[in-house]
Amino acid sequence: MLGCVIHGPGDLRVEELPVPVPGPGRALVAVRYGGVCGSDLHYWRHGGVGDFRLREPMVLGHEVVGTVVAVGDGPSEPLVGTAVAVHPATPCGVCPECADGRRNVCRDTRHLGSAARFPHVQGGFAARLAVPVRQLRPLPEGLGMRRAALAEPLSVALHALRRAGDVTGRHVLVTGAGPIGCLVVAAAKAAGAAHVTVTDLLPAALGYARGAGADTVVRADDPDDAGWPAEADAAVEASGAAAGLDTCLRRVRRGGVVVQLGMLPPGPSPFAGNLVVSREIELRGAFRFDDEFGRALDLLAAESTLDSLISAVLPVTEAEPAFALAADRSRSCKVLLDFGEG
Template sequence: MSSNTLATSTVAVVAHAAGDLRIEPIDLAAPAADEARIAIAYGGICGSDLHYWSHGAAGESILKAPMILGHEIVGTVLQAAADGTGPAAGTKVAVHPATPGETGEPYPSERPNLSPGCTYLGSAARYPHTEGAFAHEVNLPARMLRELPEGLSLRDAALAEPAAVAWHAVSRAGDVAGKKALVIGAGPIGALAIAVLKRAGASEIVAVDMHEKPLEIATQLGATSTLRADDLEAISQVRADVVIEASGNYRGLASAVRGAVRGGRVVMVGLLPTGEQPALISLAITRELELVGSFRFNDEIDEVLAALADGSLQISAAVTHEFPVADGLEAFETAKDSSSSGKVLLNFLDK
């Protein structure tokens, strides 16, 4: 397909301000030389998307102008990049939504997720904002595209990006084979972490959440037992070798510290609100716990796609709802209710 036959407009999911989400037409420029035109098939609604819609901000990233949401996306290449990089037209792809940055501030070169100037699709961290990809068609840098392994469908690959976040978090825990794991918060990332822990050989996986639906999903994905978040005594008796804190709440972090065995490791993947937070630091010190941060991912999406293709990673139970993009407002309302939903997908194929 030549560039002069590509669409010059599309329909996108755009956050204008807190409480103002619109499914509306937008102009679509011709791709740059290093960009491919992608027909988006599915998009997963992330917590950050919900925050931009609900609050007009995600942490310290504040909406200053309308922004297309979405970074959990898969689709098909309509036109390959003109510079010859990336997959050919017709290729089914997942998307790595990060662009490492260079600001002069040091970071480990093998961990580009920590580069201070890193940008992410659908992020208001910088201005002008980095537009997302919740649209029927988008232009994306060819370097972001990951060809799906043979036999892996777009629908089955739709959770590759959040699963890579979970995979990275579990990798930060070290070797979990034969170990007891505790997962605090069984929302989409926590649930996917449970599936990754199961694949990695954890002998016991205890899931904790406030609601029954997430715990039901957790069980389907590999949790061997579940606990209510308010049962602090039971959580403190778990004594897990590894804890994945995925609630993004200081109370969840406190439960993670209480539930870890002496000398254990707590991986903090749930992003707490900005600013100072209360924490059980004295308990972490006297138990010699290792508190480890986990932020986004690097190349783990490639391992996720391979594991999805060979069947060793089973995550389909994490998806509870699917909506055509025309019903995007209803989809966001559904995703906001964590007591009755897991991962919610937007279907861009159903027009």
């Protein structure tokens, strides 16, 4: 089978890989689509993401959907032939974080396509993927695989909104209109936000944000833009840039909440800490997600407008051009790899 393997910075290869055999409690999925994520791009460009660095070749990908084609011994649900989305995390279930209901920050989790541990956890950009049955979620009726490929990043957005608290009737500021930022917009509107303002440097990205439901879009490099909110009730930093965090801290109201969702560059990051103190701003992190995955699938089944965020679908044999396109935010939002089966 074909798989998409990263060997180092700039060294992305489409290789022949052995087809896995599902062991007890596992299922074999024929992957149809895989979404290229920002973390995949970081591994491709820089050989790592945040503090997680490549130490061996790794199959990329954690945003995957497909069809169950075989099941090992044990639980047989979902049945062979079922269209599924794959939850990429396998938390340990026994650490203090898991016991506290925060499995997304499990200290011993396994996450598809991640170099956070060694040996690395191989990812889902392969024609066949063997995963624990408990990680599979059947697609709701009427939800096609193409749109379902957005379930993982939408789950990230939904978790960030959960960390922000109740945004019903509130003004939410989102810095960064990449795929995750746009899905934060959709999640905020679904959560009842009265107004969502999005900032970015690129007009094309702001156009995608409007398509996701943004009420106001603002050029981040234009301080005189009339769209800047005087005060937002909550802010989600989705760009992964220190400048975005600074914007959130300066634009959120006193006593407001800022959620840092974008992964900042490794090492220390300067931020306006005095504002956190003098305005009693709550600064919260948001990392991955947990049980938001089912809610994401339901929301995708109901929101056909999110199709507009999928800007291109390329075959896995064109993985490098697909990554280059996904990295060019002036030309794309979410790019999918097509494995041609499922």
